[in-house]
Amino acid sequence: MAHDHASSDARTAPVAVWKVLGALRGDELKNWRVAPIENKVSAEERGALDLPYPYGWYVLCYSDELPSGEAKPLRYFGKELAAWRGEDGKARVIDAYCRHLGAHMGYGGRVNGNDLECPFHAWRYDETGAVVDVPYSKSIPPQAKRPCGGWPTAEANGFVWVWYHPMGEAPMWDIDVFPETSDPEWTAYDRYEWLVHAPLQFMAENAADNAHFKYVHGTATYPDAEVGFDGHRRTGLVKAKMGTPKGEIDGRIANASIGPGQSWTRFSGISETLLVAGTTPIDRDLVRVRFAFTQPRSEAEGPMAGLARALIRDIVKQFDQDKVIWDRQRFVERALICEGDGPIADFRRWYYQFYAEWAGPEGQKAQAKAAA
Numbered sequence: 001m002a003h004d005h006a007s008s009d010a011r012t013a014p015v016a017v018w019k020v021l022g023a024l025r026g027d028e029l030k031n032w033r034v035a036p037i038e039n040k041v042s043a044e045e046r047g048a049l050d051l052p053y054p055y056g057w058y059v060l061c062y063s064d065e066l067p068s069g070e071a072k073p074l075r076y077f078g079k080e081l082a083a084w085r086g087e088d089g090k091a092r093v094i095d096a097y098c099r100h101l102g103a104h105m106g107y108g109g110r111v112n113g114n115d116l117e118c119p120f121h122a123w124r125y126d127e128t129g130a131v132v133d134v135p136y137s138k139s140i141p142p143q144a145k146r147p148c149g150g151w152p153t154a155e156a157n158g159f160v161w162v163w164y165h166p167m168g169e170a171p172m173w174d175i176d177v178f179p180e181t182s183d184p185e186w187t188a189y190d191r192y193e194w195l196v197h198a199p200l201q202f203m204a205e206n207a208a209d210n211a212h213f214k215y216v217h218g219t220a221t222y223p224d225a226e227v228g229f230d231g232h233r234r235t236g237l238v239k240a241k242m243g244t245p246k247g248e249i250d251g252r253i254a255n256a257s258i259g260p261g262q263s264w265t266r267f268s269g270i271s272e273t274l275l276v277a278g279t280t281p282i283d284r285d286l287v288r289v290r291f292a293f294t295q296p297r298s299e300a301e302g303p304m305a306g307l308a309r310a311l312i313r314d315i316v317k318q319f320d321q322d323k324v325i326w327d328r329q330r331f332v333e334r335a336l337i338c339e340g341d342g343p344i345a346d347f348r349r350w351y352y353q354f355y356a357e358w359a360g361p362e363g364q365k366a367q368a369k370a371a372a
Contacts, residue, residue, distance in 0.1 A: 017321045017324040017325060020324045021320055021321070021324065029320070033192075033193065033194045033195070033320070033323070034193060034194060034195045035195075037197050037327050037328075040197065041328070041330075043283070043284045043285035045330075046198075046285060046329070046330045046331060047330055047331030047332075047333065048198070048199045048284045048285035048331065049284055050331060050333070051199045051201055051284070051331060051355070052166065052355045052356070052357045052358070053077050053078070053164060053166065053200075053281050053284075054200065054201075054259075054260040054261075054351070054354030054355055055163075055164055055165040055166065055169070055172075055259075055260075055354050055356050056163070056164065056232070056258075056259030056260045056261040056262070056354060057154070057161045057162070057163055057164075057171065057173075057175050057258070057259060057261050057262055058076065058161065058162055058163075058164055058261035058262075058278065058279075058280040058281075059159045059160070059161060059261065059262075059278025059279075059280050059290055060074065060076070060083060060091075060093065060153070060159070060160040060161060060162045060280070061074070061083070061159070061160050062158060062159055062160070062189075062191070062290075062292075063091075063155055063158050063159060063160055064158075065160075066083055066084070066085050066091055066160055067085065068085045068086070068087065068089065068111075069084075069085070069087070069111045070084065070085070070111065071083070071084045071105060071106055071107075071108070071109035071110070071111060071116060072084065072106060073096060073104065073106025073107055074093075074096075074106065075282055075283075076162070076164075076280050076281060076282055076288075077164055077281055077282075078281075078282075078283050078284065079095060079096075080095070080096035080097060080104060080106070081093055081094070081095065081096050081106065081151070082094055082095075082096040082104070082105040082106035082109055082116060083106070083160070084109070084111050084116050085111075086111065086113060086114030086115070087111075087113055087114060088114055090114070090127075090153075091153050091155055091160045092114070092116070092127040092150075092153060093127075093150075093151040093153050093162050094116065094125055094127065094128075094129045094149045094150050094151065095129060095148075095149030095151075098118040098120060098121075098123055098125075099123075099131065099144055099148070099149075100118065100120070100121055100123050100144075101120060101121070103118050103119060103120035103121075105117075105118050105119065105125070107119070110122075112124055114126070114127070115132060115133075121134075121136070122134075122135050122136075123144075126150075127150050127153075128147035128148075128150035129147055129148045129149035129150040130144070130145055130146060130147045130148070130150075131144035131145060132145075151163065151164075152170065152171050154171075154175055156175045156176075156177050157175075157177060157178055157181045157276050157292075158181050158182075158189060158276075158292065159276075159278060159290075159292075161175055161261075161262075164261075165356060166356050166357060167356055169356070172232065173232050173258065173259065175258070175262060176256075176258050176262065176264065178264065178274060178276060180274050180294055181274075181276065181292075181294060185296060185297055185298075186274075186294045186295065186296055186297065187293075187294050187295050187296075187297055187300045187301075188294070189276075189292040189293065189294055190292070190293040190294070190312055191290065191291070191292055191293075192290070192291040192293075192316050192319075193288070193289065193290050193291075194288075194289040194319065194323055195282075195286060195287070195288060195289075196286070196287045196289055196323055196326050196327065197285055197286055197326070197327045198285060198286075198287065198326040198327060198329055199281070199284060199285060199287070199331065200260060200261075200279055200281050200287050201260075201331075201351060202326045202329055202331070203279060203287065203289070203322070203326060204257065204260060204279075204347070204351060205344060205347055205348070205351075206322060225237070225238045225239075226238075227343050227346070227347070229346065229347075229350040232258065232259045232353075232354075233256060233257070233258055234256060234257040234347070234350060235254075235255070235256045236253075236254070236255045236256065237252070237253070237254050237255075238252070238253040238255070239252055239253075252267075252268045252269050253265060253266070253267055253268075254266045254268075259354060260279075260351065260354050261278065261279060261280060262277075262278065263277045263279070264276050264277065265277070267311060267315070270307055270310075270311050271295060271299050271300075271304055271307050271308040271311045272295060272296055272299060273293060273294075273295050273308070273311055273312065273315075274293070274294050274295070275291055275292070275293050275315065276292045276294075277289070277290065277291050277292070278290040278292075289319075291315075291316065291319065293312050293315075295308050295312075
């Protein structure tokens with residue numbers, strides 16, 4: 001006798017946004033995640049220009065995407081950057097345009113020892129952005145000797161990180177390091193990537209938005225979420241009934257943001273999973289998102305392998321669903337929050353501390369304008 005799946009399957013019907021994604025499969029879905037969107041509304045009309053870039057540590061690239069001896073062009077925070085790894089193995093990042101005649105050093109730049117050499121006239125830069133050699137001149141212009149355009153960098157959890165602050169302030173906290181990311185008992189990263197056409201704050205607020213889980217992701221119930229704020233850290237715990245082909249089970253999702261650019265999530269209940277995420281603004285209304293998953297090999301490669309893979313697929317699917325909303329969302333300066341929404345207003349008050357431009361009297365005016 002055939003088993004009646006309908007009596008035990010607790011998954012809800014596909015949610016509305018899935019109509020945009022339902023027909024996409026394989027490479028077509030991967031391409032959609034990073035493709036331009038049609039009929040894109042301007043950043044100004046969507047309120048994206050009201051929100052500065054928040055300061056903090058951000059993912060620049062995966063460590064293995066920056067090989068030694070090779071310059072890499074990048075764009076983040078509305079700026080062109082040049083990254084390279086010196087012969088000492090250290091990652092370095094400076095503003096891309098040569099201070100001489102403006103060549104872009106990410107294209108054709110040559111790594112010379114630990115320095116970066118411009119492809120136009122071979123001016124050589126160190127990691128602070130100071131010119132340390134002009135091969136055809138007996139002297140270096142005094143202004144060029146001064147550090148200018150260097151970005152603090154670090155390497156952790158298989159990523160190269162860069163510190164952003166609009167006023168050039170030094171890093172204010174360290175990056176959280178997870179031993180699992182280099183533990184041979186845990187899997188190599190399963191990687192996913194998106195381009196989201198929205199300010200970073202739209203994605204960040206998701207952690208405080210309880211009601212959307214049911215209507216966007218099709219959860220069986222509204223999750224029981226706890227959120228805490230402490231300095232530059234936000235912590236969260238979501239307890240939810242998770243629908244599976246075998247019925248509902250108790251799921252537990254612990255998560256945190258360390259500033260606006262680094263976040264992690266631990267999933268338990270179905271399969272132990274660590275997600276290390278990097279969200280880095282390219283421009284005011286464009287963010288590169290990287291999800292890197294690792295799981296215990298005993299689960300990912302053992303009898304529970306099917307469930308382990310299914311969990312990652314479901315998390316990725318949820319981000320796809322969110323992206324459909326974010327790509328077209330407008331920033332509401334004075335959001336109409338109601339009971340049951342979750343601590344969105346508390347989250348915004350915490351998040352606004354990372355907008356350095358909003359400090360001081362003039363900044364207070366800008367913050368008041370955008371306050372929820």
